[in-house]
Amino acid sequence: MIPSTLEYTKASSIDEAVAAVAAGAVPLSGGQSLMPMMRLRLAAPHAIVDLSGIPELVGICEDEDEIAVGAMTIHREVAASQLIREHAGLVADAAGGIGSPQVRNRGTIGGSLGHADPHSDMPATLIAAGASVIAKGPNGERRILVEDLITTYLTTTLEPGEIITQVRIPKSDDHSAYAKFHRRAIDWTVVGVGVCIGDDGVRAAATGVADKPVRLTAFEAVLNGGGSLDDAIAKVAEGIEPHAGLDGSAEYKKHLLGVLARKAHAEASSR
Amino acid sequence: MAVDYTTQATGGIGDAVLRKEDRKFVTGEGRYVDDLKLPGMLHAAFVRSPFGHARITSIDASAALALPGVHAVLTNESLPVETGVLSASNPGGDVRHPEQAILAKEIARYVGEPVAMVIADDRYLARDGADLVHVEYDPLPVVVDAEKALEDGAPLVHAEYDSNLVKTLEHVTDGFDDAMAKAAKVIKLRVDNQRLTPSAMETRGCIGDWQEATGEVTLYTSTQVAHFVRTFVSIVCGTSEAKVRVVTPDVGGGFGAKLNTYREEFAVCAASHAVGHPVKWIEDRTEAGVATIHGRAQVQYYEVGVTDEGKIVALKFDAVQNNGAYNMLLTPSISHLTLFMVPGLYDIQDISIRIRQAFTNTTPTDAYRGAGRPEATHGIERLMDAIADDLGIDAAEVRRRNFIKPEQFPYSSATGLIYDSGSYDANLDAALELSDYAGFEARRAESEAKGKYRGIGLSTYVEVCGLAPSAVTAALGIGAPGWEHSTVRLHPTGKATVITGTSPHGQGHATSWSQITQTELGIPFEDVEVIHGDTAFQPYGLGTYGSRSLAVGGIALYRSLGKVREKARELAAHLLECSIDDLEWTGTAWQVKGSPDRSKTIQELAYAGWTSASLPEGIEPVLEATTFHDPPNFTFPSGTHVCEVEIDPETGRIEILKYTAVDDCGNVINPLIVDGQVHGGIIQGLGQALFEETVYAEDGQMLTPTFVEYLVPSAADVPEMTLSRTTTPSPSNPLGVKGIGEAGTIGASAAIVNAAVDALSGLGVRHIEMPMQPARIWNVIQEAKS
The missing domain is CATH 3.30.43.10 (Uridine Diphospho-n-acetylenolpyruvylglucosamine Reductase, domain 2)
Incomplete structure (x- = not known):
């Protein structure tokens, strides 16, 4: 380099x-x-x-309502965490499938969020899980929903001087899963979908289909309104216009949204 | 024949002995160009054109020169050397050879063309300086597609010519029109053999060291062809070839991309002359995507006339080769190799070939593993499946009906080659058996039950290797020969140094050459050292490419070993006071026939030859011999590859379930090395079939300069492979060897694509272009269904 x-x-x-x-x-x-x-x-x-010399940025712990994941916690630790597996299985799914073992041993949950790449796995699953980040800046700490954190390509709502110190994932009994598709065995995600099924309804979010991770609101609305999974899949790409690229056309990516939403939903339901 | 690696390996010919050079590589002790540090060495970075085609209106280096640590900013005008045509092939022939200056002269013709060169204390400052050089460009019209480049009115890449046509290769047999007219059916197919980026693990790099006082120039460079580079450096730099030394340290792969003479190699020498220090340049990975040659990039139109039984009666091949913006060392010759191999291993005597080469505003193309032959094989093997599909004949059977038969060898091809030997039916039979071809339909049904499409594909290939008889290279207009050099030198202690003109960069010549030496001269494997790649230590060597090293360089070695053995025999007869006819060779010693107590080992004879206390009349001291071997013919390895795939219609992903390769590379020196070559070759063919494509936007921007966009397969993408061999020794050389470096790549892509087409044949799919990435396959399925 x-x-x-x-x-x-x-x-x-x-x-x-x-x-x-x-x-x-x-x-x-x-x-x-x-x-x-x-x-x-x-x-x-x-x-x-x-940031690698700051001990309090590393580690996973819990309080009554949330799991607190230090921003410098590596993907391998997130993937291996029983706590995360139990309460937000889709986040563990995503962490365990990022890149290669080398990447998972270096890459961190906070770094993935702060970088805000629209093809990252982590942000979409954290959005579906309803997670927040704790950002600390010169003016103190604040909490930001991950859904409100990323605005477009490589851009977040962090203020100048703010860093992400913690990711807070609600402890829930939701059944959840993440499904993604990529071209080579080790590769960037083309499209990924995270689905959480809970007592209060279904939440789903996707990566790779816009300039940022997006909630699949039409898909959620059909299911939460009592509609069938087929009907929800039929509407999954409503309002979404993916960018065509070397990894596929917009039409292909919209199709993959349906395939992966169905796969993630089935996997979540089976858990 | 399955390879048994447990066979006791003693280090002779045929033994699966472990490679002696690997310890340094796997322990990180290899010494590559970037490991070399010369006293006072400075570092270079290049300013490269961001435009596909643009006039350079000004270069302002003031900000770069103001940066502390920057020594110089050089442009083509300020480089202290002659510049001119740098391409080797076809000098003075019927090919357009535009000047390729060392740095772009007035006009840049592709993205990445070097425009200026910054010399600084370290690599970081050099790059910082390059970012500060301000170049004004006036963009010109761009053409990247070779077919469009040949249309009337296309933007001209070189304004001094009236078109972008580089050269047209034509070869039409006398009976072609009549034969085609008699065909029961004519089948057409267009095949696009996409552009690829070679991607060796070690990028290029070089250090130029110009000694002012003596005029001597030393160039350390990551190359496959040190001597070619020396010749060109001497021409370009206006220096005596005798004053130029080119040193090749360890080289981390080349795949043909380092079979070249590059602008940067001249530039570091010239820059060293300009600044009075050694100058190093190491290509970074993204730079390699635009600055190192690309491969393939050939669009083919086939028309084949067949009988109702699927026998080919006439074949028409019309292709356009994208040469890129300039001709590099062998650019115009690559499609000659395609031309040679258009008929493949089929008995086709009526043929019409036209290949038009075009300049475009892209990185130049040249040799990439297989170099023109994968293009020919992929095309004809797709065509054979199209014939089978059209006539409803099994794909294996249609091939069998067209094979050249064993009794036809030596076989004169319609393209002027003489195939030496082969047993194509034997390859096919073995591959069908190993792959359980007969049982495929049951497996297809299993996949269908899961909602998947399953297909099986064949590729039967022959390649022309052992480049090359010098008379042939001359006839092709290449201004260079095809022979190879070797020297065998025995030391007083009986150890041997082998100097070879080949230039291994992953092939394991130190091991194979030691094995040949052990078998032919009785010097133990571990007592042999192999030297290569330094023009100071050896006569001219032609290097390593075109699966030539063993079939040409190995034979040069074999002949030198024979010369040493015969000289040792004369010495032994003298010392044992007998006639040379009374002696027999035991494998390690000359002994009097029937008298084991009267013998001299090769080590004893090496010592006696050195001490020279008593030499026979007319015999010079020292056991040493040199050979320049010019091969009488090419060699013709062949094989059959079978691939079985399953396609997920939901995502378009292709999974390779089984891969079987039966190769005939003649006699084998080291089965481990041969299998390694086949594995690597197949993976590169798989890369082309499934993942890799170098993509240019219409405006000349390169869209795949990094491994994020350019998808090289990882280990996890590679299926398990079942390898086997048949052996028909080459009659063209005394070891009966043929070559294996390119076979896997040549055979693989068609087998994989044929399997995918077969999987989707039920939907009416007849052809799929490469790379068969999931989105493309999904589109093919959607189109077939609609």
Whole structure:
């Protein structure tokens, strides 16, 4: 990697990291997105602050209502967590299928959300699970629903100086699953769908079909209105116009939405 | 014949001995260009054109030069060398050879063409400097598609010519029209053999070191052809060839992409001359996507005349080859290899071939594993299935009816080759048996019951290898020969140094050459060292490509070993005081026939030859011999590959369930290496069939410069393969070897595509273009159903 000249610091506390980011540094978590962008010089930060030396950003714990996942927790830990498997199985599904073992041992849940790639697996599942993030900035902490976090390609509602410190996933008894499709065995997701089936209805979200992860509102509405799964699948792409690319036409991706929504729904129902 | 790796390996010919060079590679001890650091060395980065076609109106280097650590910014005008046509093939022939300056001169003709060069203290600063060079471009009209480039009114890639036509290859047999007129049926097929990016694990890289005081130039470079590079560096840099040394350290793969002479290789030498320091350049992966040659890129139109029984009576082949923006070392010659192999292994004597080569605003194309032959094989093997489908004849049977038969060898092909040997029915029989072809329909029904489409596909191939008899390269207008060099040198201790003109970059020559030496000269495998790739240590060598190393370089070695053995025999007769006719070779010693107590081992003779205390009349000291071997003919490996796939109609994903390959590469030196070559070759063919495609937008932008867009298969995408062999030794060389480096790639793509077409044949699908990514397959299914 031949990045442009930059300053590197490693923060040992959240406050130190926040101060560095507020001063213009770009936060480096697992490096699975930022580093490739720096390699291509699509990102050329003048400074980066490494978050890997902050112990409180790592780990998974619970309180009465939520699971708290430190932003620097790697995908492998999320995939292996019994707590997440029990209360938000689709998040564990997604974490266990990201990239390769090397990527899952480096990439983090907070980094995936902060990077906001529209093909990432994690954000869609966290949206379906109703998760939030805790963001900390110079003005203190605030909570943001993941659904409100990502606005478009590589863009979030984080304020300047804010970093994601924690992801909070509601503890639920929902049955949930994530289904995705990619071209090679190890590859970017073309389309992925997460489905949660609970007492209060069905929630579903998809990745790869827009400039950000999206709720499948038409699909949810049919099912929550008592309609059949077939009818819901027929409407799954309503209001969604995926971008055609080398990985497929818009029509193909809309078709995959249906295939994957059905698959995720079936898997969730069987759990 | 299944390979038994448990056979006790002693290191002789035919043994599955482990590769002696692998320890350094698997422990990270290999030394590649980027591992080399010379005193005072500076680093280069290139400014490359972001436009497919543009006039360079100004280059402002002031900001780059102001950056501390930047030593120079060079443009074509400021490079201190002669520039000119850098392509080797067809000099003075009927081919258009536009000037390819070292750095773009006035006009850039493809995205990634080098425009300026920044020299700095380190690689990072060089790249920072390159980002600060401000180039003004005036965009010009672009053409990327080769067929469109040949249409009237197409934008001209080189304005000095009246069209984008580089060259037309034509070959029509006398009886073609009559034969085609008599055909019971004519079947047509268009096949697009897509552009590929070679993607060696080690990208290119080089260090130029120009010594002002002596005028000597040393170039360290990741290449397959050190001597070619030396010749061209001397021409381009205006230096005596005797003053240029090219060193090839370990090379991490080439696949033909390093069978070339590149602008960057000249540029680092010239830059070293300009700045008075060694200059290193290492290509980064994204740069490799545009700066290193591409492969394939050939569109083919077939028309085949057949009898009602499926016998081919005449074949017409009309193709357009996309050469890219310039001709590289062998660009105009690649489709010659296609031309040779258009009839494949079928007895087709009436043929009409036309191949038009076109300039386009794209990275130049040249040799990529198989180089022109995969294109021919893929096309004819798709065509054989089209014939089978059209006439309702089994795909294996239609091939069998058209095969050249064993009794027809040596076989004169309609394209002027003499196929040396082969047993195509034997390959087919073995592959059908191993793949349980007969039991396929039951398996198809099983898949159908699960809602999946299952198909089986065949590819029967022959390739022309062992490039090349020098008379043939001359006849093709290539200004270079096809022989190979070897030297065998025995040391006083009885150990051997083998110097070879071949240039291994993954092929395991150190191992195979040691095995041949052990068998032919009795020097133990571990006592043989193999030297290659340094022009200071060897006479001219032609390098490694075209599955030539064993069939040409290995024979050069075999002949040198024989010369040493015979010289040793004269020495032994002298020392044992007998006639040479009284001696017999035991495999490790010369002994008096019937008298084991009267013998001299090769080690004893090496010592005696060195001490020279008592030499026979007319014999010079030292056991050493050199050979320049020019092969009398090509070799013709062949095989049958069978692929079985299952297609998920919901997603369009193709899963390869079974892959069977039966290859005839003649006699085998090391079964492990042969199997490794077949595995790797098949994976590259699979990559083309399922995933890989280098894509240009209409405006000349390259859409697949990284491995995010350009899908190279991973290990997890590779099916288990069942390999087997038949053996018909080549009569063209004393080892009976043929070559195996490209066979897998040549055989694989058609087997996989034929399987997919077969799977969807029930829907009326007759052809699918590559790569067969899921979205394409899903579209094919939707179109077939609608």
